[in-house]
Amino acid sequence: MLNVARKRAPRSPGTSTTSRPGPQPPLRHRPHGGNIPLFTPEGTQQALVSSAAGHLASQGALIAGFSLNRGYTAEDYDTHYTAAGLTLAERYATWDREPFTGGDYAVSVHRVALAHYPLTNR
Template identity: 40%
Template sequence: MSRWNALTGGTSGEDYAARFAALALSGKDVHGEARFCAALVPAGARVLDAGCGTGRVMIRLAELGYDCVGVDLDESMLAVARKQAPGLPWFQADLTGFDPALLGIAADFDLVVAAGNVFPLLAADTEATVVKRLAAALRPGGLLVAGFGLDEDHLPVPPSITLAEYDDCCARAGLTLVDRFAGWDADPYDGGGYAVSVHSR
């Protein structure tokens, strides 16, 4: 079980979607992650949304012309995603055992995105396994992009992994750090409360 499921009980899909819908109605930009990803790979690229939740990022990328696949453990989140975009491929799977072949999909993604706080909310000591599995789903030269809340303003519990530990997991999986940003607006990382890391295979 992930720390997310322990926190939410796997029943927060509708509430999570409603929170972002309210933000969008108030004029807030809720597509920063998709815009960031679109700046990394061209339209038509294959994108795996690992920990896709209610599908906000993936649906936007699909609208922009990307070939997307979404995977999440939380069925309540996936139910919202399937309702919002029934024509897109959504899969329920634990990232610790993620195997594209078992889902009948190719392991040749141009980009894997773990937006939000996927890695900080994994079950402790599973992070290296998840990095290895996601790295294996990338084509040579593909990119793994992950977001990290590093303080209580960005994460409801202390993160289970530091950025240095994450970098080590990536290095052991054959990935190289490309860059790190202070958020999805691609501002230079300043050691603050949120980070976005880009690694290459």
């Protein structure tokens, strides 16, 4: 996933694997290893999702794909992201953006919730 991102946007900070000391700038888009919540201890997924969401810029998106037949459902995932301040923007059946109509795999795009944006500059 990162190799494709590096080819498409080589200067994007989200495609670097090097660590820089000090605070990191928020990321506009962040690929999230979808299998990570599947294999973390039950009850820790919310903290994991909240931590990943905390690295997003104000209009950022977290993108992850994973199998839905391992005890962690798309509904669980959406609930955790909603609690972290993100909303489901898109869901696909594949990384090639085939429409999601159910099945055992999903690629989800969650964005920072619009409710977090001020409606005016007052």
